[in-house]
Structures are given as structure tokens and as C-alpha cells.
Amino acid sequence: MSEFEPKIIAFVCNWCTYAGADLTGTSRIKYAQNVKIIRFPCTGRIDFMLLLKSFSEGADGIIVSGCHPNDCHYTSGNFHARRRWIMFRGLLDLLGIDVRRIQYSWVSAAEGSKWADVVNSTVATIRELGPYTDYAKVAGYLEKEAKL
């Protein structure tokens, strides 16, 4: 029985974390393959329904990462994202999703090694938590949402 390989999606902003992850590459710092990046203009763009969708589609964990506070390329997107994240945590509990399945972090364009750390630590956490199996429930919730 081979080790559980978690599926993790990273929603990152184009200006800080995406660039930071590029730096991880140019610095040739290695990290786990489990995490795959989807690029956004800004974490402020991230609709948290999308995160639920990810779980319903079989993601085991999620990273949301953008610019440090005050460093947002668009002034305040990362603040909006953070505020929404706080509300979203409540919803996660409601749906019985362990909050640790979503890693919320700030990685600047200069923090190549930090990105590798974020990825590896998240992979480790999700390995501990094991696969996320309850997606039917989330899917159900999403349908209800859609109807509204």
C-alpha cells in the first residue's frame, strides 16, 4: 500500500505568490509535487465557493496565498480576501471540513524558500489528516446555493 498522495490546489495571486513560486524555481528549491498552482490576478478575486467546489471535486487540501498585508498590488484585495476567509471558516465548520485543510498564507515575490516551506508543510498536514471523503455533502450544499 503506497503512501497517500494528497491532491492540493494552490490559488495564488499573480503579483506576489506566483512570482514567489517562480523564484522558488529559479533558486532550484525542491518541494512536493502534490501542489498545483492556479493563477489569479489577486486573492481578492477568489470566490470561496470555488474552494468548496474544489473539495466537492476531490481536493484534499487547498492553499490560498497572496501578498503580505499592505503589499497588495491592488491596494486592498488581500484584506478583502482575509476578511472573507474569516467568515468562510465558519462555513467550513458548518460543513464539517477541518479548517486545517485550507492553508491561508502570505508569500511575497522575494520569498522563494518560504513558498517551498508552505507547500511542504501543507502536504505534511494533509497527509496527517488523510484523504477528504465527504465531498458529496459539499456538492449538495453547492447545488442548494446554485438554486438560490
Add this chain to the structure above:
Amino acid sequence: MDTEDLSHNIRQLTGINVRECYQCGKCTAGCPVGDRMDLRPSVIMRMLQSGDNASLEEVLRSNSIWLCLTCETCYSRCPMEIDIPKLMDYLREKSYSEGKVHPESRNIVAFHKSFLNSVEQNGRLHEIGLVLDYKIHTGKLFQDVTLAPEMYAKGKLHIWPEAIKDKKSLARLFKDQFKNKKS
């Protein structure tokens, strides 16, 4: 151990990466006994970087490692934050266990041994016992002959050792420590 291994192994055993040293010499510059050393701290770092067995051998047989006072000045000022004193401890233990202690430093080692012997016997240091044991092992019978009586007069020496109760627990700690080692 070939070139790569030396620094690698040291890192494994002590967590110290000698490759971090860029030979600025600040450690030597601040070392209180640097000028007495046959191999100065920064030179030792370089030899461990160069990594052949010959240099390691030379380091283990040097008197520098025993002259090091563990005053930690080098470590506190090292721009690379390399824990040289810890490295010295490692080298000393290795040198001692491999019986490579520099002749001029034997009495330093003898003193440390006498010290630990005394602690092993009583759990605490018995200074007279220590000094006697040391004198016997080094033959420095007449060093400080005047000191002891005066210390005694000032009430700084106990004739009888002061021992701890739970000697067993201590014996356990000393089991095959710094023992059966030639030197």
C-alpha cells in the same frame, strides 16, 4: 573518510557545517589563547574544509583543541554563527577516545579525568581528592604545595569528600563514559 565525507560527517554528528566558514579569521582574532595555539581556530576550520584525513589527523593531534577555553568569544562574534566551541568539544572527545592527545596537553586531559573520577566517586567534586589524583597522574607533585594548606586554613578545603546519596543513579550515567580509552 575522503574529502567530501569529513565535513559531511561532522555535520551529521554535530549539526555544524564547516563549509559555512569563509575564513575571515574573526574567531582567531578574538581568541584569548590564539597566539599559543599550534593550529589557530580559523586554520582548524580550513583544515576541516579541505577535508583530507591527514589534516583531520593533524587537528586531532594538535594542542589547540585542548588549549581552547570554551570562552565562546569566537561563537558570539562569528559572522556565520558557527558554533566553534561545540566543534572543539567534538574534536576533543574524538582526539581523546582515539588516544591522539597532544603531549603538551596530556596534563589538561589528566586534570579533566581526575575531575570526572572525583565526581564519579562522590557525585560531587572533592577538591583535595581531585588535586591528589591529578598530581599522581601527572607527577606534578610539588606544584602549588603551598596553596593547599593556605586554602585549608581559609576553610576552602574539606578533608573528607561530601558524597551524594543516590550514587547508583550516577554510576549509571558514568557507565562506559570516557573509560577504557588509551591516552
Add this chain to the structure above:
Amino acid sequence: MSKIGVFICHCGENISATVDVARVAEAAGKLEGVAFSTDYKYMCSDPGQTIIKQMVKEKGLTGVVVAACSPRMHEPTFRKACSEAGLNPYMCEMANLREHCSWVHDKSEATTQKAIDLVRTLVEKVKLDKPLFPIKVPVTKTALVIGGGIAGIQSSLDIANAGHQVILVEKDPSIGGHMSQLSETFPTLDCSQCILTPRMVEVAQHPNITLMTYAELEKLEGSIGNFKATIRKKAKSIDEKLCTGCGVCATKCPTKKIPSEFNTGLGMRTAIYVPFPQAVPNKPVIDKENCSYYQKGKCKVCEKVCPTGAIRFDQEDELVELEVGAVVIATGFNVMQPSGFPEYGYGKYKDVITGLQFERLASASGPTLGEIRRPSDGKIPEKIVFIACAGSRDPAKGIPYCSKICCMYTAKHAMLYQHKVHSGKSYIFYMDIRAAGKNYEEFVRRAIVEDEVNYIRGRVSKIYEQNGKLIVKGVDTLLNAKNVEIEADMVVLASAAVANEGSEELAQKLHISYDAYKFFSEAHPKLKPVETNTAGIFLAGACQAPKDIPETVSQASGAAAKVAILFSQNELSRDPVIAVVNRSAPPLYSTCVGCFMCATACPYQAIEEELITNRKGEVIKKVARVNPGLCQGCGTCVAFCRSKSIDIQGYTNEQMYAEVMALLNNE
């Protein structure tokens, strides 16, 4: 039915060494809607691009995915190629197989699998891409230059001479920056002031340059071509129009014991002051913190003595708003603070000084008129020790980087000292001599061979004071690490160059990124050294990293050229990655319910109200509309919209969901 072309790049071996590119191409070929897929050694090369163009034409591709390096590197390249082949450039996407895959993983099945996943994801995105057309925006042909050191001066002059308007903002009372503090410059030893001051005057007199000294950037809004900058002009407490710069006020000012910033604390100045004789503008300001009128409510001597009645105690800070098309940041650097060297007694012993302080001692305009005299007792030092890498290349002090300029200026300092004090002995403790530059190595050799400066390879561990001498405990690592103890009269620390204070705050005002040491980050370390990640904002000089004068000047001209290029066009086209509110046929017109949550979220006030009227002109609906000129495309509004009526072109909800599903369903 979409016809997608997938092009996998080997990037030499950068990708192919760890990713099985052939298999990725093969897998991509099997994907639904993919009409063609291939791999090639260098996709970005001319033949590589030709393949893409040919295939777009031959197969009539409706979308292209190039799986290569980071889109931040080559997206423009490949989009251009596509449009040349007649495909809308925004129908081309990149999968980042290099920075995000091959470079960060070892060769393995999982790595190749990840590459395939990334490609599939982008294929799904491209399928939903819609043709987009760049947004045309007008260009305001005025540049804002922040910082009046040599970098800012050079940029301003170049831009102004290209025929464009420049506003030069300097936080101090005079322009000139660090260069105006320097004595003589390596490797030619010509006097810094002599080459700088003419430039300063030129700036003051240039018809295209508006100079704002004693002023700072308060706020920057807008985007490339159309920024709106708010500048705080700090109250100088004088009427510049009336002031003739005669200087009587300064000579009469009773508060005379204020450490002069220009003389790095080695000299004194008055409360109303001109930082230095050649200052531009040569008009004083009142330093409120130290003026006894502002502090204690009485004095006003300057007002009494001013022949033109130019003193204005009631003057207040003024905020001015400026329309500018581009920004050049030239805010320079600073030297590491004294607290950094307890072992060298810096801050404790008067005669342990920094390199910058030595510049003032050696400068003809300095407190000692160019004579090397030590601060404590004004004696001419017979033995002087220079310590290179004081803080630099010293992770323990938080500065692992090399400050770059110290090797050269330390050699220069020792040389100047030897020239001025013939009987003197000078010693330089160094680790490496970094003299890469035209005539630099020769300069250092001259210091050693001709001027008999004693170079000792090793760091100093401690300095302490002993009856009027500074005992320097060093080592000579080239002499088997022999201890070296020197009884010096004065010690000069080549203290590390660090980012200027306030640079973090400035970066945040400008929305540009900065590195771990608070130096501003260039857009690309090699190919975009003067650009920042924010279009229209450029870097010049030591605010980006420690630099010497020639380097600073060339970068400053580089930045100026970039601005001139930008200003050479009346209109520029911006990526159409912006928000749009959907529209549909009557009777709905739009799913927007007019709640205007988006307006509350938008950082750019880009959301407008639109009234939908019927034929009779009666308003039937009020919906949101995005002003394409103002929208920057952050997409915050999208996440806020409850009725899902607003979306970001190029990052639509549909596309994001498609990407997620593609990424996860890889069986």
C-alpha cells in the same frame, strides 16, 4: 468545437531533464478539443515560434497552450506570435512547466504527471478564452522622479532633455543626495562636488523640470500613463519667492548646536539652515523640532534680520495633486546604524567612524576643510585602521549580501589619507577585494603598491580604547592566522549599505515589491533591471541594490529611456484583463440587481451606475457598469457579487471552475 494547439518546450534541458516532454505532448494530444500537440527544444526561439504560427494557420487553431517557462517571462512573446498568425493573442495561455515543475521537482513519474495536469488545466482554460482587445488609454507625458540624488538628477535631466515634463521630488531641503557628501570619487579621484554641482544647477534651471524639495510622496493612484500623485510639501517656513538666499538668518540664528545631517554629525548647523553651501535650491528651511520659536514660542530672530521679510512662521504643509504618466524611484540607500557593532565600540568611541563620516572629513567642504582630523580631539591620526565588510557579508548582523562599493571607497579612503598625511600609516582589514570595474583593480593595486596602504586579510574581532589609542585586535589569515594588534588613532568602518529608511512604506504606497532587505525589486533580474512589477514605475540607483556612481548613472539613464519610450506614444494599450458587468437581451438587460456591493469593494472607484431606459426614455433598471479606464482587473468585485453578474475577462468564473475540475479529475 475548439481546436487547441499544445506546444511543449524543452527549454534546452531545463524542462526535459526532469519532465518526459514527449509523453506530455502525447498525453496532451489525446485531450478532447486538442487538434495538435508537439514538443520542441526552444519554443521561444524563432523556429519555435514559427512552428506555432504554421500550426495556427494549417490547423486553424482556435486556441494555443504553450507549456514552457513562467508566463511572467514569455507570455507576451507567444501572444505576439499568435496574433501574427492571425489568432487573437488572448487565446494563448502558458502552462508553467519550468519554474513551477521541472526546476522544483526531481525527475520522476509524479513530475511528468504534474506537467500533464498543468497542461490539461490550461487547455480547459483556453477552451473558454474569448477574443479580447487591448484597451487604449491616453498617456500623460509628465514624469514623477522621487529622490534628488545623482540617480534622480540624471533621470530627470535625461527625461527633460527628451522634451518631457519632469517633477523631481526630494525629501531634504536640497538635492544632491549622498554624492554631494562625498570627497573624491574612485577610480579617478575627481572631486565629487565638482562633477555633481553643475548637474544640480542644470536641474534647477531646466525649463522642463519642476523641483520640489522638502517634499515627499503622500499617495499614488491610477496606473501606467495616468497616475495621480499626491505630494506633501513640508512647510519650509519661508516664502521662497521673497527669499534671496543671502543667509543672514542662518548666521544670526541663536540655535547653533544641532548636529548637521550633511556632515553626518561631525559638524553643527543652525535651526534655520541651508544644508551645505552649494545647496540647490540655495534657500533655507526652518527645522521646527529645533527652532526655539516653534518649541518655546519666542525668538523670531531670523524674522527680524531677514532683509526681504521672507520668514513665514504660519506656513503649513501643502498637499499638491499631480497627473503623471510614469514614476522613477531614485530614493537611494543608507549606511548601517552604529548599534550594529558593539564589538567595535561604534557609538561609544568618538574616533570609530563610518566611511560616510570619513568622506566628510576628507571633503574640502567638510567640517575640517579636508584635513583628516579625528573627532575626539582634532588630532591628525598617525595610524588609521579601515575595516571592510563592517556589517556586510555578515548574516549574524542580518546582512548576508555584499555592499559592493566598500572595497573601492575603502581603498580610496586609505589613498586620500596617505596623500594628506604623508607620515601616516594606514591598514585595511579585508576578506576579499572586489574591484570588478573599469580601472578599479588598477586603482586598488596603486593604493597597495604606490601609496603603501597595508592590506591585511582578516576580520577584526574587537576594538577598545586604551589611553587615547584604539586597540584593534585583528588577524592575518594569510600568515597562518597570526594575531595582529594595532594601536590606532582612528578607525573607519566600511559600514554596510542598507535600504533607506521608509522604503517599505514607499513601496506600499507605490504597490511595488521589495526584497527581504527592503531594497525594491526589479521586474526581472536580468532582462528588466529598471522596471518594477507595476507598469509605468521604474527604478534608478541604490534603492534597488547597493551601487556605485557609474552604475547608478547608467541605470538612471536606462530608466529615463524607458520613460521616454512610454512617452513616445500618445496612447498606450493595456491588457484588457478587467471586470465587466454582463448584459443580456430585454427584458432582463443584465442579471445585475444594482446592489452595488461591487462599488464598495472596488479600490479604484471604477464602478459606475448605468440607467437602462426603454424607448420612451423611462428608466427601467439601474445596473453597475465598469469604467475600463479605471479598472485594474483585481477582481475583488467578482468575489463580492452575489448575483454573479460581474466577471473578469481572462479570469472568468467559468474558466476558474474549469481549471479546478481539470486539475482534479486526472484519471
Add this chain to the structure above:
Amino acid sequence: MKIGFYPGCSLTGSSREYNESLLAISKEAGVELCEITDWNCCGATAAHNLSKDLSLTLPARNLALAELDQMDELVVPCAACYNRLVMTQHELGENESLKKIVSEKLQMPLQNGIKILNVLQFLEKHIVPRLEQLVKNPLDFDVACYYGCLLVRPQRVMKADRFEDPMTMDVIMQKLGANPIDWPFKTECCGAGFSVSKPEIVGELSGKIVRNAVDRGARAIVVACPMCHSNLDMRRPAIETYLNMKVDIPVIYITQAIALAMGLTPRQAGIQRHFVPVNLPVNR
């Protein structure tokens, strides 16, 4: 108030006066020190020179014993012992598995959370606040406060104030009415463990220190470490040989200084046990 106390070997022998003066002033200040039951030697320099294991297990045993005695604060007046105990606590704190191994060797539980105070930290926390009422004879003369190595280094672990030029002792001496001089040898090494095996080195290193203190007009050197004291006091002959001159500057423990300032008798302060006679202008 009860506080854990680890005297260490020297304080029961060659530096009794340190112990005596410490207990005396604590009594005056109404602070009770309770010795760790059945404490053992920390292993000092010898252990970490010859055996990594012992350098950890010997101090660790004392930490474990202190925990058994339910002490949450432990005073370790001997700078050498303090250094070994803190270093051990630090190393075990950084390495869980090593901590387990050691605790198994000891066959004792080890939380490793106890707060270890050196003499200066102890004085600052428990004695200084009460000083004002207690000082009867201000010590009105110049003193050189000598910290040595072990109280301040390694800086990263010891977290001493301004490790190149510490001030804590100076501040306390000031509170006693004395005038601490500014001198550069505060943290230079005195020769430490070479007292017996390499007296000539002690002679040189301590010699430089004593000489500088004298040159800068100090009437006494104040220390907080038995090793420093025995090197500067007991090894005075070696020092004088190195300097090749007579030096009579006395060396006193900070605790003795406080005792004298509190008006305790020289005997209570254990002054009579010194090799270099102590005759200071303590006004009575």
C-alpha cells in the same frame, strides 16, 4: 518566598565565601533558598571536554531533581554551573528525541521547563527591589565589574544584555553607592579551567584583566563567578609573575559587596577567606 537553589561544588568548598555571602544577603532580604535534594556536580569543563553524554546527563539530573522538588525557579550562583545547566536545557529543548534519551538514561521524568537564574538575574529580581531599605554603608569607591565569559556567552543562549559591554552588575554596584568604571575587559576570559593544569595561561589572561582594572583606577574587582574569583584572587602569584609587579587590588563577589553595603560584618561576608587581603573604605 521559597526559591530553588543549586550551589554547585565550588560553593561548598573553594568559594565558600560566595555561598555564605549569598545566603547572608538573602536572609537579610527575607528570601529563602532551598537546596535541590541530593544535587550532583554539573560536570563543568571536564565533562564537555571528554564526554558529550556526561555534559548533558550530569546537569540534566539536577534539572530533573529540581522538578521533583517542584521548583519552578532555580538560582545557580556559580557561573560555570549556570552555563552548563542552561546549555543543557537549551540543547534538550531544541531536540525532543535527545531529551527522551537523556531522561531514559536518568530514569527520571524531565519536563525541562524550569526557569534558571544566574546570580545577577536573581539579585535583580529578588534582592535589588529591597536594596534601598537595606543599604546601610554605601560603598563609595571605584569598582571594576568583571563578568567573565560564562554569564554572557554564548549570547544566543544566554540572552545577556549587551554581551560585549554588559551593565547589569554595574547598575547593581551603582545602587550600592559604588562607582563602576568603564573598561574594556568586562567579558575577556580569565583562563577558566586552567587554574591547575595551565597556571601560566591563567597568569597571563587574568594578569591583563587585573592590570587594566588597576590602570583605570578601580579599588576592587567585583565578580560573579567562582572560577574567575579563584583565578584573579588565588592565582595572584601567577598574575604577579606575568606582570612582574605587585598588585594588591582585591577581588570580591558581588554578593559580598552587597553584604558589606548592607552593613554585615566582613566575617559574615566571608572576606577573611580571600588570598588577596580586602581592605576597602567601607565607611562605618
